[in-house]
Amino acid sequence: MNARKFLAPIAGVVALIGMAGCGDVKSPTYLPPLEELKVCPELTDGSCPVNGANCVAQSQPNPSVIPLNRTLQYCALGRYEALSDANGDVLLSDQWRDLTTQVTWVAGIDGSAFVNITADGLATGVAQTPAAVPITASFEGFESTSYLRVTAPELESVEINPNGDVTTLVDLDVQFQCIGSFSGACSTSGSSTCDISDTATFNSSNQGVFAFAADADFGVGQALSEGTSTISCGQDGLESEPDANLTVCPDSSISAVEIRIPPSTDPATVLTLAVGGERQLQLMATYTDCTADDGSEVLVDVTSAATWASTAPDVVAVTSPGGFVTTGDSGGLADITGTFRGVTSDPLSVSVSVADVDRLEVSGPQLAVAGVQTTLTYSAVAVLVDPESQEVIEERDVSDEVLWSTSVADVIVFTPGNGGVATLDADAEPQVVTVTATYGEEQGSVDTQVLTQAAVKNLTIVPDVACIGDALSLELLGDTPIQLSAFAELEYTDSTGAAQSCSVNATDSADWVAGGANVTSGLLGNLLAPIPGLNLIGELLSEILTTLVGDCEDAGLLVPGLPLTIGEDPLGSPISVTNTVPKGKVAPNPDNFTLAGGACVYAGLGEGEEQRVASASVLVATELQPVCEALLASVPPQVNLCPGETLSGAGKVLSLPRW
Known part of the structure; x- marks a missing residue:
């Protein structure tokens, strides 16, 4: 990009007056005005150019490219007028100077979530860019830009x-x-x-x-x-x-088999479990005719191919094959053996006892948003100890066995038979609810801060750009549609009075609709028509994605404060999205699949002034194969998750056949 001069240089020059009687000493030199500013990436040897002719900025269609978390040094060169002294003698001719550490650097228009850049011009790719990001330097009224794209991690x-x-x-x-x-x-x-x-x-x-x-x-x-x-x-x-x-x-080299209890690598002879406990066993075979380089015997894991047996299946049962141990409803003793190709292990003596509950550890969401989240999941783990030695025997998930209760009725509601899954009242007021689990004489609890929808400041779809492929992939996709997720960004005050911000998964609470075609196949055909020397990915990827994302955001189909609806579309949508639980699943629409090259998916949350909307672009067309492949390793937008939240269920970015 050519440098642009925003301010005209101040006309004239100011000379410092020399002191009389200085003889032949010349007066101080004039300060020449800056005439041009250039920005470019470093040279292949890692240095900055010394001449403006070698400082070449990269355009938006053909940007510099770095993988995620890689760096690229940028250089800024300024061209000054010739430098003369007070007598008009030329001291230095028209020259270029390195201004890399003097200019002001900005990545993006007003900063970028994709690229960080230091005051010295070192750019780091912190997230994949859907389009090229401008890297701009400004100095003394001049500005110059080069473009950078961050690709999948290397x-x-x-x-x-x-x-x-x-x-x-x-x-x-x-x-x-x-x-x-x-x-x-x-x-x-x-x-x-x-x-x-x-x-x-x-x-x-x-x-x-x-x-x-x-x-x-x-x-x-x-x-x-x-x-x-x-x-x-x-x-x-x-x-x-x-x-x-x-x-x-060879088969004939088996000399012995032994039982182990992972993760231990030592032979096991004794195992103690509490009633209701379970454990995975391992069977290792020893060979004498097949030795390691040091002459020692070698071991082979034959767990899945072995035959397992228990002397008292009502006390301790073991799957065969598999080696997975479960206990009955009462204490007792049993011996477990594993057999592989005629060789049987020494018995593992399993003792099952009625253990004491030392404590109950309860966990669950620290935040819940009424009207956004409909269900909350809590868990209870009982720490079981030996009645005599008080040694921990097992840490067991008892979420389905405890009695759940809350400090405030009708806000977080547990239904018998649903374990730790509770329903959150959509009309609940802001408050803190204590959730308690009771297991025999032991209790454990966790506090959940309930917020209202007013705390939701933004909605984001993850991923925000997806790709289905072409009509040939319909059969290959089958029942595995792309899963989109909606995350609600919250702003709230915690129990200490501190301001906080984080995001929760609101996929099943949002309303989802699929928009019509926002890029027609005819337009894509023109964009992707063969052009001599055209770098298909480098020059078209950012243009297509920018068009798609821009169209979805600016289509006017979603207006905050109005119901989530979509206008008439003569072509129909080439995709469908589920709006019943599980929501956000995108699949091809066979009736319209080949009519468009791109479509939009919208999610909305709330009503009136509190409604939040988000959009995502889905590429659908045979012609988009190179673009789809380029996006294969795309990373979802960065989401600051609330405690206990995960990106699980955000799905993969692409679902493509292998060409």
């Missing part, structure tokens, strides 16, 4: 799990995972480490020993014959490190 490394030495048996399946570490959040939980097994490539160095079947679940392979193989995974040119060194042992 895959930095991959790791196969399990790794190191792994042993199995002929004919057994082994599940491997490929774990990717990214430069930023790769899941709605905010984690930068994600399971990428569904997109990664798994490799076995010895296909005759161990192979991954093409039609098997991602990461599942089968041991075919005795031997060794190196197992690895990879994606985007990165390979796992370290690899898994797999050894496949």
Whole structure:
């Protein structure tokens, strides 16, 4: 973007008067006016240009690109007039100066939630941008801009799990995972480490020993014959490190099997449970004819392939296969054994006792918004101890067994048989309600601050841009529509008098409607028509998304204070959205699916002046395949969640077939 001069330089120059009798000493130099300002990203060697000709700003259709949480240094260069002394002698010709640390930097129009920039011009991508963000420098009435787009987090490394030495048996399946570490959040939980097994490539160095079947679940392979193989995974040119060194042992080498109680890796002979308790067991097989590099015997997990048995199923039952233990209604003793290919473990002696309840720990929402949230979920955990030793035997969820009560009737209401799920009165006044659980003689409680809808200041749909794909994906999508969620931003005063702000999930309380086409397939066809040298993603992604998002926000279909309705649309909507619980599920509308390239989804909360509305864009068209793929790893908008809230249920951004 060319520099724009906002203020004309002050005409004339001011000379400092030299003192008489100074001989040949020249008077101080004039301060030349600034003529031009340029902004550009750093050069490939990491330095700033020294000449304006090499400082090239990036345009909005073709911005600079960095992955999430990566940085890019920006440079600001100013061109000054020639510098002369009081006698008119030229001291320095027309010149460029580095003003990077002197200019004022701004990311976005009035600041950006996608890019942070320091006073020294270092930009950091903090969230994916739906469109290019302007990076602007201003100085002495001049302004110059370059554009930046933040893409999906960059895959930095991959790791196969399990790794190191792994042993199995002929004919057994082994599940491997490929774990990717990214430069930023790769899941709605905010984690930068994600399971990428569904997109990664798994490799076995010895296909005759161990192979991954093409039609098997991602990461599942089968041991075919005795031997060794190196197992690895990879994606985007990165390979796992370290690899898994797999050894496949013959059937005849089994010498013993032993029971373990995860997470312990030691053999188990005794297990104590309280009545009603449960536990997962593990069976490990030992091989003598198949040893590790150091000569030691190797162990293989055969839990899911073993046969399990209990001497007293009414006291302790065990699933077979599976190894999952449950207890009966009274105390007693039982022995558990596991058998694999004719070899039986030593018994695990299980003692079931009627334990004492040491305390009851109750948890639940600290905030609840009447008229926004219809149901609240609480939990109660009983800490059980041995009556004699007072050692903790178990921490058991008893939410379905306790008696729930509240300090204020008819505000938070529990219904028998629904466990810890309560109903919140939509007309409740602001107040604090104490929720109590009673389990025998023990009680526990938690306080819930009830707010009214007046506390809701904003509504956000997560994700705010989604993509269904094309008509060919209808069958592939099946019963797995895209899940959109609505989050209500609250502003309130807590019990200490401090001002607070956070968001709660209001998906099932909001009203949802699907808008008609906001970008027709004909327009998209024109936008995506072949143009020589056109970078489809780089030049069109931000333009299309900006058009879609802008259309949804500015369509005038939602007006605060008016009922949530949608106008007549001759084309109809190419999508549908559920407005009955569970709400916010978006799917193709087969009758109109091919008539448009984009549509809007709207959510509304409340009535009158307190109504809050939000919109999201959904891309629907065959021509949008490159755009959809570019959005595949898109990160939802940042939501400041209230205590106890999660992004669970916010869904994936895309649901696409694999082209």
